[in-house]
Amino acid sequence: MTTLSTTLAKRLEDPRLFRQYAYVNGQWTHSNGGREEAVHDPATGEIIGHIPLLESGQVTAAVDAADRAFVQWRALRADERCERLLAWYDLIQANREDLATIMTLEQGKPLPDARGEVEYGASFVRWFAEESKRTYGETIPSHIPNAALGTLKEPVGIAAMITPWNFPLAMITRKAAAALAAGCPVIVKPANETPFSALALAELAERARIPAGIFNVVLGEPAEVSKILCAEPRIRALSFTGSTRVGRLLMEQSAGTVKRLSLELGGNAPFIVGPDMDPKEAAFAAVDAKFQTAGQDCLAANRILVHESIHDAFVAAFAERMATLRVGNGFESDVDLGPLIHRQAVEKAAAIVDDAISRGATLVAGDQRQAPGENFFMPVLLTGVTAQMKVWREENFAPVAGITAYGSDEEVIELANDTEYGLAAYLCTHDIRRIWKLMRALEYGMVSVNSVKMTGPPVPFGGVKQSGLGREGGATGIDEYLETKYYCLGALGSVSGS
Numbered sequence: 001m002t003t004l005s006t007t008l009a010k011r012l013e014d015p016r017l018f019r020q021y022a023y024v025n026g027q028w029t030h031s032n033g034g035r036e037e038a039v040h041d042p043a044t045g046e047i048i049g050h051i052p053l054l055e056s057g058q059v060t061a062a063v064d065a066a067d068r069a070f071v072q073w074r075a076l077r078a079d080e081r082c083e084r085l086l087a088w089y090d091l092i093q094a095n096r097e098d099l100a101t102i103m104t105l106e107q108g109k110p111l112p113d114a115r116g117e118v119e120y121g122a123s124f125v126r127w128f129a130e131e132s133k134r135t136y137g138e139t140i141p142s143h144i145p146n147a148a149l150g151t152l153k154e155p156v157g158i159a160a161m162i163t164p165w166n167f168p169l170a171m172i173t174r175k176a177a178a179a180l181a182a183g184c185p186v187i188v189k190p191a192n193e194t195p196f197s198a199l200a201l202a203e204l205a206e207r208a209r210i211p212a213g214i215f216n217v218v219l220g221e222p223a224e225v226s227k228i229l230c231a232e233p234r235i236r237a238l239s240f241t242g243s244t245r246v247g248r249l250l251m252e253q254s255a256g257t258v259k260r261l262s263l264e265l266g267g268n269a270p271f272i273v274g275p276d277m278d279p280k281e282a283a284f285a286a287v288d289a290k291f292q293t294a295g296q297d298c299l300a301a302n303r304i305l306v307h308e309s310i311h312d313a314f315v316a317a318f319a320e321r322m323a324t325l326r327v328g329n330g331f332e333s334d335v336d337l338g339p340l341i342h343r344q345a346v347e348k349a350a351a352i353v354d355d356a357i358s359r360g361a362t363l364v365a366g367d368q369r370q371a372p373g374e375n376f377f378m379p380v381l382l383t384g385v386t387a388q389m390k391v392w393r394e395e396n397f398a399p400v401a402g403i404t405a406y407g408s409d410e411e412v413i414e415l416a417n418d419t420e421y422g423l424a425a426y427l428c429t430h431d432i433r434r435i436w437k438l439m440r441a442l443e444y445g446m447v448s449v450n451s452v453k454m455t456g457p458p459v460p461f462g463g464v465k466q467s468g469l470g471r472e473g474g475a476t477g478i479d480e481y482l483e484t485k486y487y488c489l490g491a492l493g494s495v496s497g498s
């Protein structure tokens with residue numbers, strides 16, 4: 001296999017953004033034990049570069065560094081932290097083309113989508129830079145004579161973040177910017193499949209004069225590193241984005257140190273189409289909601305529930321639209337779907353499709369013989385999907401769309417809620433009574449009505465049920481990293497109005 005690191009470095013305007021080290025206490029760090037892991041381009045299988053697998057003592061050294069740096073970072077005025085974050089934001093924007101190139105290479109998503117993610121990721125940095133100035137406490141009317149009562153907001157402490165490979169940049173900034181704004185040092189453990197976006201962010205954080213020890217990137221064997229982070233009492237908050245399976249594990253591992261937990265876990269979104277909809281308009285929206293990032297998106301519309309009166313026309317329009325999607329290397333122009341992240345993902349997708357067919361679903365489209373490489377999966381459309389099938393029960397995280405017909409609002413509510421997940425739901429109808437009824441009945445943290453796009457910095461992003469705990473972004477996103485300290489100032493003497 002050839003190594004792409006030399007060609008990648010040449011392809012970047014600023015080759016120093018491509019780092020093959022961990023970043024601890026402001027230092028680019030090798031593994032003390034000499035262990036390393038190759039990172040592959042999912043489109044070609046070529047090795048992009050290598051990352052060090054840190055030893056346990058090196059992970060603890062990141063905690064030591066964060067602990068030391070915390071004192072000064074929390075003591076900065078909010079407007080000073082805001083300035084550092086804005087400098088980071090400016091640098092991310094200034095280097096967006098390089099960041100997008102790194103992302104497409106390691107994640108596989110089409111270059112325009114990678115550019116979109118850089119923009120999206122940067123927007124959280126700006127949002128939380130501004131929010132850092134608004135961490136207000138409150139004044140409490142006193143019930144105690146001669147006392148003043150109130151609350152202060154204080155940083156929770158060191159925050160660890162474990163992030164997935166599907167959005168290698170934005171899933172970091174949505175957490176890290178909030179924590180940094182709140183005054184917390186950050187230790188990021190990115191997915192080993194996509195470490196280079198995280199390391200480029202570290203390089204830019206350094207240039208933005210975010211002090212040593214305040215933004216660290218640790219790399220290693222995931223279960224090993226996560227265990228250390230969870231067991232470490234000085235880490236007071238753990239924010240995780242990833243699968244529900246690993247989320248449960250981290251929750252258990254964090255119990256011993258009673259950490260503040262934010263969990264952004266899997267989704268299995270229903271996409272509900274009402275009888276009043278134009279089937280073509282709704283089908284095109286459903287295609288958009290399903291195939292972003294080749295279906296490797298927690299918001300992907302997995303279970304498409306279409307009113308029986310328009311089902312056949314909807315299926316025809318969906319298939320027509322799906323046939324226009326181009327699958328290929330994310331660097332090629334006009335590609336809509338890149339590769340899946342690795343071969344296991346392709347195998348999982350194929351098994352889900354086989355299971356559905358064996359249980360009676362109809363394969364309308366999706367010929368895998370046309371896949372342009374071994375990590376690619378052609379979009380699949382299945383109809384007659386039922387709750388017994390894996391495609392219904394599991395998050396497929398692939399370009400596999402399943403359609404089911406329903407007859408009444410009551411039936412579709414039951415179908416939509418029939419899952420352990422509760423992240424996002426889509427609703428397509430112009431009937432205001434139906435919108436209100438369904439929106440209230442859907443057990444999801446986010447419901448998007450007649451809009452595929454629903455995310456962004458002002459939004460409280462998060463799920464219910466086994467899709468997670470807490471909210472990222474929005475007016476409350478910074479609260480995940482703040483403690484409320486109540487104070488009672490007693491014996492003040494007689495204070496008018498106290």
Ligand SMILES: NC(=O)c1ccc[n+]([C@@H]2O[C@H](COP(=O)([O-])OP(=O)(O)OC[C@H]3O[C@@H](n4cnc5c(N)ncnc54)[C@H](O)[C@@H]3O)[C@@H](O)[C@H]2O)c1
Pocket residue numbers: 162163164165166167171189190191192222223224226227241242243244246247249263264265266267297298299395397423463467468
């Ligand atoms: N709710 C959201 O906002 C959101 C956003 C993006 C992705 N996701 C979810 O993420 C999942 C896909 O991402 P993924 O495959 O990277 O998830 P994953 O759970 O396999 O991995 C996520 C992170 O956990 C680490 N990890 C893996 N195994 C571990 C273990 N045994 N112990 C500790 N850490 C471990 C990984 O290295 C990675 O950093 C999907 O379920 C998707 O829905 C959710």
Ligand SMILES: N[C@@H](CC=O)C(=O)O
Pocket residue numbers: 166167296297298299455461
């Ligand atoms: N698309 C989501 C990430 C989920 O995978 C987002 O916008 O945060």
